Amino acid sequence: MRIFLEQFLNGLTIGSFYALVALGYSMVYGVMKLINFAHGDLFALGSYLGYTVLVIGAGWITQVLGVWGGVAVALTAAMLGIGIAGLVVERIAYRPVYKAGRLPLVVSALGMSIFISNGIMAIWGPRFQAYPPDAIPSAILSFGDIKITVIKLVTLIVSLGLMALIYWMVEKTLFGAAVRATALDRDTATLMGIDFRKIILFVFFVGPALGAMAGVFAGLNYGRIIFNLGWTYGLKAFTATILGGIGNIPGAMIGGLLLGVMESLFEGFVSGAWKSVFVFLVLIAILIVRPTGLIGEKVAEKV
Amino acid sequence: MADVTRKVTQRILNSQKSRKMPVKIAPVQLVLLAAVIVLLIAFPFFPFVNNYWIDVGFFVGIYVLLGLSLNIVLGEVGLFDLGHAAFYAIGAYTTGILYVKLHVPILALLPISAIVAGGFAYLVTSPIIHLRGDYLCIVTIGIGEIVRITALNNPFGLTNGPNGVTGIGNPDLGLFAIRTPTHFYYYIWVIIALVIIGLLNLQKSRVGRAWNFIREDEIAAEANGIDVRSYKLLAFVLGAALAGIAGNIYASKMMVISPDNFTFMESCLLFCIVLLGGLGSIPGNMLGAAAIVIFPEIFRQFASYKLLFFGAALVVMMIFRPGGIWPRRREGVGFRGLGISGLPKDENEFLLKIPKEAVLVPHGADPAQSTTVKAEVAQEKTINNIVLETQNVTMQFGGLVAVNHFDLKIREGKITSLIGPNGAGKTTLFNVITGIYRPTTGKVIFMGKDITGLKPHTIIAKGIARTFQNIRLFPSLTCIENVMSGPHCHAHSGTWSSILRLPVQKKEERKILEIASYRLNQVGLWEYRNELAKNLPYGKQRLLEIARALATSPKLLVLDEPSSGLNDKETEELMEFLKSLITEGFTLLLIEHDMNVVMGISDWVTVMDMGSKIAEGPPSEIYNNPRVIEAYLGKEE
Structure with a gap:
C-alpha cells in the first residue's frame, strides 16, 4: 500500500508535467491544427532558463528572498522567457509556412525542434546539468510512513491550480469562447470579429509558458537536466494529448495525469524497462476503441 | 445524343488547334538522366573520392531507399508515418539475428527481411489503419518506440540489448563477396535502380492512382470505388518491405546494429527526406536523401553545431520551398505523364479513335446509336x-x-x-x-x-455512382486523372502486374483512359483534361464530378x-x-x-x-x- 501511494504520488507529479506540456500541444493544435514538435524543446529550454537563473542567482536571490523566493523568480523568468520564445518560434517558423499546408508545417516544426535542442546543447553542453542543490527547497513532510518532499507537493498544487485556471479561462470566459470558436472554424470566427492574431498570441505565449513551468519544476524535482529532455517529455506529453483527445483542454489534463500515473504504477509493480511500451500499448488500445481519444469529440466529417 | 457528342468533339477539336500541345520529352531531361546515371557509376573513380566519400555515397543510397519506402506511405497515400524506423529496424534485426543465430546467408535474408518487415507492418497497422491524421501519427510513433525499446530490453536474449547484434556477415555471392566500400556502393545503387523502375511503374498505374485518390480525398475515393482500407494497408506493407531491405543492407554493411540506429529522430529524418524532396516525387526523394546525408558532412568541422544548422535549414526550406526541391508535376504534362504505353502523340486523335464498345454502358446500350x-x-x-x-x-x-x-x-x-x-x-x-x-x-x-x-x-x-453536395474532387490531380478513378472499380490489375507492366495491365490501363476520355469529353471538359481539378471554375467542377461518376459505368x-x-x-x-443520359440507358x-x-x-x-x-x-x-x-x-x- 505504501509503495502504491508513493508511486501514485510520483505518477501524479510526472503526470502534471505531462499535462502542463500537453496543454501547450493541445492549445496550439486546436487553433492551428499543427503538432508543435518544438514544444517539447521549449519545455527543456524553460528548464535550462530556470537552471541558469538559479545558478547565477543562487548567491544573492536566494539570500535575499529565501529558497522559495528563488524558486518563484526562476519560475517567473522561465515562463516569461519561454512565452516570448514561443511567440518568436511562431513568427519565424510557422507563420510563413502556414499557407503551404500541414505537412510543410510539420517539417518546419521538426526543424525548429532539432534547432532548439541542439541550441541548448551548444550553449549548456551535452552533459547532464545539476540544479544547484542549495536552491532546491529540501523540506520533507511525512504522513505516517509516507514521506513526500514539499517541492513535490508544491509542484502538484501549483500545476493543478494553474490547470484549473486555464480550464476556467478557456471554458468559462468570453475570450476562451473566442479561442474555442477559432479552434472549431477559423474563418467563421474571424468573420464574427474575433482577432485571430490575438488568439495566436495567447496560445503561443501561454502554452510554452506552461511548458517552461513544468520544465523548472522537473529540474527542481529530479535535480538534473539534459539537452534532449524535450524529446522524451515532449513525446510523452504528445501521447497524453492524443490520449485525452487532441485540441481538447480537459482532455490534455486528464490524459497527462493518467499517463503519468499509469507509467509510475507500471514501473513500481511490473517493470521500469517496459513502461513506455506499456504506455504506448494502452494508447493504441484506447485509440482502437475510441479513435479520437478518451474525451475527444466524435468528429463526423460532413459528406 | 451521338450527334451532340460528335459536334462537341468537333468544336473542341477546332478550338484545340490553336492550343499548344503538351511538350514532348525534352532531350534536356534525357541528357540530365543520363548524366546522373554516369555520375553515379563514375563516382568511386573520381580523383578526390576516397573510401570515406564512397561510404557517404553508400549512406545516401540507404537513405534514398528509406526515403522511397516512406514515400509510398507518406507521399503517395498521405499517411502520417513518424515511426518508419520501426520497419527498418525489423529488417535489420531479422537479418542480424537469423545470421548470427542460424547462419542463414545474408543474401537469402534480403527477401526474408522484406517479408518479415512487411508482415509485421500488416499485423500492427491493420487494427489502426482507420485512424485519421494525427491519431495515426502518434500510433506510428508508438510503434517505432515499442520496437526500439523492445530491442533495447533484449527479449529472450535475442537482441543483445543496448550493445546490439554484432558479428553480422557481408553478402556473399559464392564466387564473389561484397566487402569493400566500392562493392557496397554499387550493390545498393543497383538495388535502388531496380526499386525505382518498379516504383515508377507502380506510381503510374491503377494502384498508384488509387493511393493518390486517397491522399486527395479519402471519402471521395471510397465513394468512387477505391477500397481505401486495403490500399492503405498495401502501402504500409510495401513501404515496410522496402525499409526491411534497407535494414538488411545496412546490417550487412555495418556488421553491427543497435537500438540507437532506429530512434524517433531517425523516423523524423525520413519524414523530412520525403517532404524536402516533394511528396510523391521519386527524383525529389533522391535529392532529399542526398541533402540529409551530405549536409551534415559538409558542416562536419563544426561538429556539435551541424544539427543546429540542419534544423534551421529545414525551417528555411519549408518557408521558401514548401512543395519540396523537386515536386511531382502533373499539370500540362499531357497523357504521357500517365505512363500508358502505345498512345498516339496527338491526344485528340486518341479521343476520336476510342472504340464505342470500350465504353461500358448499362445493358450494353450503344451510345452512338439512335x-x-x-x-x-x-x-x-x-x-x-x-x-x-x-x-x-x-x-x-x-x-x-x-x-x-x-x-x-x-x-x-x-x-x-x-x-x-x-x-x-x-x-x-x-x-x-x-x-x-x-x-x-x-x-x-x-x-x-x-x-x-x-x-x-x-x-x-x-x-450506384454518386456526386456530392459540396463538390469533392481530387483537387491536385488533373481532370483526366480524376475521371480515371471511375473505371477503377471494374479493373483488376494489382501490384505485381503493374510493377511488371504485364500485357493484361497495359490493355486495362488503356481501356481506363479510353473510358475516362470519353466521359470527360461527354461533359464538355476535354480541353481541360490536363489541368488540375482545383483550377476549374465551380460549374465545371460539378460537371467533372458527374463525368467521374459516369466513368464508373453505373446503372x-x-x-x-x-x-x-x-x-x-x-x-x-x-x-x-441529364435527359440525354436517360436515353443512354442510365437511371437517375x-x-x-x-x-x-x-x-x-x-x-x-x-x-x-x-x-x-x-x-x-x-x-x-x-x-x-x-x-x-x-x-x-x-x-x-
Whole structure:
C-alpha cells in the first residue's frame, strides 16, 4: 500500500508535467491544427532558463528572498522567457509556412525542434546539468510512513491550480469562447470579429509558458537536466494529448495525469524497462476503441 | 445524343488547334538522366573520392531507399508515418539475428527481411489503419518506440540489448563477396535502380492512382470505388518491405546494429527526406536523401553545431520551398505523364479513335446509336422494373431521427427527384443508399439484391455512382486523372502486374483512359483534361464530378444538388445533358432545389420533410399538393 501511494504520488507529479506540456500541444493544435514538435524543446529550454537563473542567482536571490523566493523568480523568468520564445518560434517558423499546408508545417516544426535542442546543447553542453542543490527547497513532510518532499507537493498544487485556471479561462470566459470558436472554424470566427492574431498570441505565449513551468519544476524535482529532455517529455506529453483527445483542454489534463500515473504504477509493480511500451500499448488500445481519444469529440466529417 | 457528342468533339477539336500541345520529352531531361546515371557509376573513380566519400555515397543510397519506402506511405497515400524506423529496424534485426543465430546467408535474408518487415507492418497497422491524421501519427510513433525499446530490453536474449547484434556477415555471392566500400556502393545503387523502375511503374498505374485518390480525398475515393482500407494497408506493407531491405543492407554493411540506429529522430529524418524532396516525387526523394546525408558532412568541422544548422535549414526550406526541391508535376504534362504505353502523340486523335464498345454502358446500350428505340424499350420495362428500393429505412444520430421509415422506389430509365426543405434528411438518405452510413433499421435493395451496410466501394462496383453536395474532387490531380478513378472499380490489375507492366495491365490501363476520355469529353471538359481539378471554375467542377461518376459505368446515378451554383444557362445545359443520359440507358436519382429543374426533367418526385415521405407522384401532381406547399412555405393561417 505504501509503495502504491508513493508511486501514485510520483505518477501524479510526472503526470502534471505531462499535462502542463500537453496543454501547450493541445492549445496550439486546436487553433492551428499543427503538432508543435518544438514544444517539447521549449519545455527543456524553460528548464535550462530556470537552471541558469538559479545558478547565477543562487548567491544573492536566494539570500535575499529565501529558497522559495528563488524558486518563484526562476519560475517567473522561465515562463516569461519561454512565452516570448514561443511567440518568436511562431513568427519565424510557422507563420510563413502556414499557407503551404500541414505537412510543410510539420517539417518546419521538426526543424525548429532539432534547432532548439541542439541550441541548448551548444550553449549548456551535452552533459547532464545539476540544479544547484542549495536552491532546491529540501523540506520533507511525512504522513505516517509516507514521506513526500514539499517541492513535490508544491509542484502538484501549483500545476493543478494553474490547470484549473486555464480550464476556467478557456471554458468559462468570453475570450476562451473566442479561442474555442477559432479552434472549431477559423474563418467563421474571424468573420464574427474575433482577432485571430490575438488568439495566436495567447496560445503561443501561454502554452510554452506552461511548458517552461513544468520544465523548472522537473529540474527542481529530479535535480538534473539534459539537452534532449524535450524529446522524451515532449513525446510523452504528445501521447497524453492524443490520449485525452487532441485540441481538447480537459482532455490534455486528464490524459497527462493518467499517463503519468499509469507509467509510475507500471514501473513500481511490473517493470521500469517496459513502461513506455506499456504506455504506448494502452494508447493504441484506447485509440482502437475510441479513435479520437478518451474525451475527444466524435468528429463526423460532413459528406 | 451521338450527334451532340460528335459536334462537341468537333468544336473542341477546332478550338484545340490553336492550343499548344503538351511538350514532348525534352532531350534536356534525357541528357540530365543520363548524366546522373554516369555520375553515379563514375563516382568511386573520381580523383578526390576516397573510401570515406564512397561510404557517404553508400549512406545516401540507404537513405534514398528509406526515403522511397516512406514515400509510398507518406507521399503517395498521405499517411502520417513518424515511426518508419520501426520497419527498418525489423529488417535489420531479422537479418542480424537469423545470421548470427542460424547462419542463414545474408543474401537469402534480403527477401526474408522484406517479408518479415512487411508482415509485421500488416499485423500492427491493420487494427489502426482507420485512424485519421494525427491519431495515426502518434500510433506510428508508438510503434517505432515499442520496437526500439523492445530491442533495447533484449527479449529472450535475442537482441543483445543496448550493445546490439554484432558479428553480422557481408553478402556473399559464392564466387564473389561484397566487402569493400566500392562493392557496397554499387550493390545498393543497383538495388535502388531496380526499386525505382518498379516504383515508377507502380506510381503510374491503377494502384498508384488509387493511393493518390486517397491522399486527395479519402471519402471521395471510397465513394468512387477505391477500397481505401486495403490500399492503405498495401502501402504500409510495401513501404515496410522496402525499409526491411534497407535494414538488411545496412546490417550487412555495418556488421553491427543497435537500438540507437532506429530512434524517433531517425523516423523524423525520413519524414523530412520525403517532404524536402516533394511528396510523391521519386527524383525529389533522391535529392532529399542526398541533402540529409551530405549536409551534415559538409558542416562536419563544426561538429556539435551541424544539427543546429540542419534544423534551421529545414525551417528555411519549408518557408521558401514548401512543395519540396523537386515536386511531382502533373499539370500540362499531357497523357504521357500517365505512363500508358502505345498512345498516339496527338491526344485528340486518341479521343476520336476510342472504340464505342470500350465504353461500358448499362445493358450494353450503344451510345452512338439512335436513341428513340431504346427509350421506348426502356419505357416498357420500367413498369415493374425497380432499380433501387429502400424499405423502411431509418437513420438515427443519437436522438435525432434524420430519416424515418422511408420507402423509396426508383424505376429504371427514369429521373426521380427527391425534394424537401433544408434538413429534411435527403443527403442522409443518399448517404445510406451509397453506403457511407449504415441505416439504423431498414433495407436497401438494388437490382433485387440487399446491399444494406455494404461499403461504398463495393456498392459503386455494383452500379450506384454518386456526386456530392459540396463538390469533392481530387483537387491536385488533373481532370483526366480524376475521371480515371471511375473505371477503377471494374479493373483488376494489382501490384505485381503493374510493377511488371504485364500485357493484361497495359490493355486495362488503356481501356481506363479510353473510358475516362470519353466521359470527360461527354461533359464538355476535354480541353481541360490536363489541368488540375482545383483550377476549374465551380460549374465545371460539378460537371467533372458527374463525368467521374459516369466513368464508373453505373446503372443508377445519384446526384446531390447538381444545379446548385450554376447560372441559368449552365442549368439549362445540365438539364439537357441529364435527359440525354436517360436515353443512354442510365437511371437517375436527384436531390434538387431548383424547381425548374425538378419540374422540367423529373418523371417522378418524392417529397421528404423531417425525415419522412410526405408525398410522391408525377411533377404536375406534386406541384399542387397542399402538403408539399405547406412543408415549403408553412401552413396558411
